Amino acid sequence: MRSVTRPSQELLRSISDEHVLRSLMTSRRLTRAELAVVTGLSKPTVSESVRRLVESGLVADTGERTPGGRGKGRVGSFYGLAPDVGVALVVTIAPDGVTALCVDAHGDVVSQTHRAIAGPRDVASVLPSVAAETVAGQHVRLCAVSAADPVDRRTGRLVQLPDSPFLVGDLDPVAVLAPLLHGPVVVDNDVNWAAQAELGVLGVPDFAYLYLAEGLGCAVVSDGEVRRGHSGLAGEISHLITSGPSGAVPFIEVFGELGLRQSGTTAIDVDALLRTDPAVLARAVAGVVTALVTLADPEVVVVGGSWGPALLDPIRDECARLPRQVSVTAASVAEPSLAGARAAALDLLRTALVEAAKA
Structure with missing residues (x-):
């Protein structure tokens, strides 16, 4: 008979933790009993997963409790993502200005800054200050940048091509933004991001x-x-x-x-x-x-x-x-370049949190 390779305990724990994390990303707060229902995992498995995730700093007890006691059953604690679990930065560089916003793992915008520019040459001086103002005091795990210029896919630098109307110049968004965060900076041009947004609908x-x-x-x-x-x-x-x-x-x-x-x-x-x-x-x-x-x-x-x-x-x-x-x-998506970059940043952030649970 051919022997069957069983998944390791480490792999099973990793899968359980991912299910719990992703459930809390979409449902915001759940008790351990609710997590068991949502994930399909056993209550003991969920309890162990929640314990590990709390110890890792990714999940926290919200302090809220279910009604209970006096014959109403056990009191349940609500859990959610830890407040300092991290955010993603989204930046758009366009003719009307530079916009930066931070989104959390629920997809909510938690801070936003926009600054108009007189011309594309202003981007190099405006981008660092707009980004720094937006991320102030937050744990930023990664960044997605949309630029109204061609982008070198290998370096993330903006590229000047003949007859491109919005020529920012020699700008390296990765170098400018990397000091503000703890992960990758993904740069693409605005039309590619718009197509990503349209693909979703x-x-x-x-x-x-x-x-x-x-x-x-x-x-x-x-x-x-x-x-x-x-x-x-x-x-x-x-x-x-x-x-x-x-x-x-x-x-x-x-x-x-x-x-x-x-x-x-x-x-x-x-x-x-x-x-x-x-x-x-x-x-x-x-x-x-x-x-x-x-x-x-x-x-x-x-x-x-x-x-x-x-x-x-x-x-x-x-x-x-x-x-x-x-x-x-x-096209059907409003503000498609921003929508595409924001959706990608959210997906990358959620994946980063899952990876952090494995570390």
């Missing part, structure tokens, strides 16, 4: 997120994962060749030919664009969609940004003429 594992605003961007999601490419610059579509007023031109040049750029920059003048005949723009976007369908084969193309959804109908009309059909829909 769309229910489709293969789609492209087309971001059409003052800047242009795209994220390709395949098999439920955002594809970043060798250096992290996948989806930078400004120089993709499409149809413009003068013929085949880079996508970014369409707006120059139509006089739809903000003065002195390649940033798109959204107000002027929304007053323009959408036909030429829709045709240019359809050319981009053609490339996405040809190379990535998405089930859906999600259109987001400040002007993309406003042109959804003419974009759909143009895409209906393409040789390969694809569904085109408007």
Whole structure:
């Protein structure tokens, strides 16, 4: 007979502790009896798990008690995550300013700071002070950063590409933020985070997120994962060749030919664009969609940004003429870049707490 390898006691304890921790992350406070029901573990197993987690500083007695005594049964103690168990920092770097917020393991925002900037060059001086103000006095375990610039996936540094409208410059968010916390700093561009947020509600594992605003961007999601490419610059579509007023031109040049750029920059003048005949723009976007369908084969193309959804109908009309059909829909998540980074930070924080219980 083949011998059966039984899981070690250490593994079983680790699994039990994770069940208890994750239950307290979602239910906030539970008695040991309630934990047994929620987790499906025996009451003795839950009691031992709670004891270990209290000793490790991850769980604490809230001081609250169930009604009991005088024939009403035993009094139960409520347990929850320890108050100082730690938070995650979320930072967004965007044309309207730098925003930082801390979220706890329940997903609640416990502190938040926003500071407007006069221009992208202000980010280097504003980012450290905004982050420090937000995390003051808190145990920060990790950070997720969303930047409205291309990001080098290997280093987390922001990358300057030709015709990118929001050029922060040579900024290393990892180096700036690492001294404020006790774990990793994860940096990605805003369109990738937006696609992550859309993935959570769309229910489709293969789609492209087309971001059409003052800047242009795209994220390709395949098999439920955002594809970043060798250096992290996948989806930078400004120089993709499409149809413009003068013929085949880079996508970014369409707006120059139509006089739809903000003065002195390649940033798109959204107000002027929304007053323009959408036909030429829709045709240019359809050319981009053609490339996405040809190379990535998405089930859906999600259109987001400040002007993309406003042109959804003419974009759909143009895409209906393409040789390969694809569904085109408007983005549905509000503040998608922040939402995506925040969701990722929460997931990483909860995982970090589970790992801490094993230490």
